[in-house]
Amino acid sequence: MRLPISGLEVSFRLPNGHDDLALLEGGARESRNNRADLRSSEAQAATLECAIDALSRLAELRHASGESSGAAIKMSAWLTLTITDFESALLGLRAFLFGDTVRCVLRCACTERMEIDFSITHLLSEARPGMPGRVQPCATRPGWFELNQKDHQAGDWTIFRLPTVADQLFALRSPKPYELLAERCIDSGRPTRRATASAERAMESMSPTVSCPIHGVCAACGAALNRQLHVPSLVLDELRASAASMHDEVHAIAATYHWEESAILAMPQVRRLAYSDAIRQAGSR
Numbered sequence: 001m002r003l004p005i006s007g008l009e010v011s012f013r014l015p016n017g018h019d020d021l022a023l024l025e026g027g028a029r030e031s032r033n034n035r036a037d038l039r040s041s042e043a044q045a046a047t048l049e050c051a052i053d054a055l056s057r058l059a060e061l062r063h064a065s066g067e068s069s070g071a072a073i074k075m076s077a078w079l080t081l082t083i084t085d086f087e088s089a090l091l092g093l094r095a096f097l098f099g100d101t102v103r104c105v106l107r108c109a110c111t112e113r114m115e116i117d118f119s120i121t122h123l124l125s126e127a128r129p130g131m132p133g134r135v136q137p138c139a140t141r142p143g144w145f146e147l148n149q150k151d152h153q154a155g156d157w158t159i160f161r162l163p164t165v166a167d168q169l170f171a172l173r174s175p176k177p178y179e180l181l182a183e184r185c186i187d188s189g190r191p192t193r194r195a196t197a198s199a200e201r202a203m204e205s206m207s208p209t210v211s212c213p214i215h216g217v218c219a220a221c222g223a224a225l226n227r228q229l230h231v232p233s234l235v236l237d238e239l240r241a242s243a244a245s246m247h248d249e250v251h252a253i254a255a256t257y258h259w260e261e262s263a264i265l266a267m268p269q270v271r272r273l274a275y276s277d278a279i280r281q282a283g284s285r
């Protein structure tokens with residue numbers, strides 16, 4: 001797939017046992033460290049780090065043009081992506097592994113349980129970036145943009161850049177995340193609230209939110225239901241669920257065939273599953 005903002009190409013691969021172990025152990029660490037409050041910003045930062053690790057294992061970033069830099073880009077490159085590109089890549093991985101349709105479970109206050117499906121292709125098509133007319137790339141600072149204000153001479157100018165995954169990580173670990181993001185990404189001659197707000201509006205249309213709320217209506221009582229989608233958590237939860245029985249699978253294969261743990265971990269997840277299914281079926285005969 002091609003990422004909407006950077007134009008970089010991403011390709012994906014199936015997980016093996018080493019990836020599954022890293023995902024499960026990352027998840028265990030995440031919940032141990034954040035037992036007090038799973039919704040705290042520190043917990044979100046830990047989730048983001050696990051998602052970076054998952055992508056750097058299972059996805060590869062390349063320049064779209066066939067130049068010699070067609071070689072894979074390093075892991076740290078994920079940190080330099082915008083949040084829009086990063087979450088698009090995560091959803092691309094999710095679609096590659098489990099398909100385009102995502103099922104969300106919502107629970108109403110009246111206790112009714114509802115399932116809502118959404119399509120990844122559709123969600124990504126809603127988050128297409130666009131450049132507002134008053135914005136142009138900054139000639140003197142690569143990667144920054146200029147927002148045209150009425151009176152440039154009188155200090156009425158604003159330049160900004162799009163927040164990256166690294167900015168998001170810093171912000172989540174700061175006591176004042178919004179102020180920190182604005183400080184890092186917005187530079188203004190006259191740093192008024194209005195200048196910041198118009199830069200933020202431009203940033204939102206150039207790097208739209210992928211993690212949007214999912215809406216539904218309760219079939220039993222008609223109440224409106226909303227759930228905030230959080231793409232990194234969604235994708236990590238599914239990856240971990242598909243890896244959850246790996247210790248049992250490795251145990252069954254090692255006990256039956258006496259293969260080394262390293263050889264079993266190197267297998268793609270699908271092959272490990274196929275062997276452990278065969279062992280289970282032979283045992284139940």
Ligand SMILES: [Zn+2]
Nearest residue numbers: 108110218221
């Ligand atoms: Zn209801």
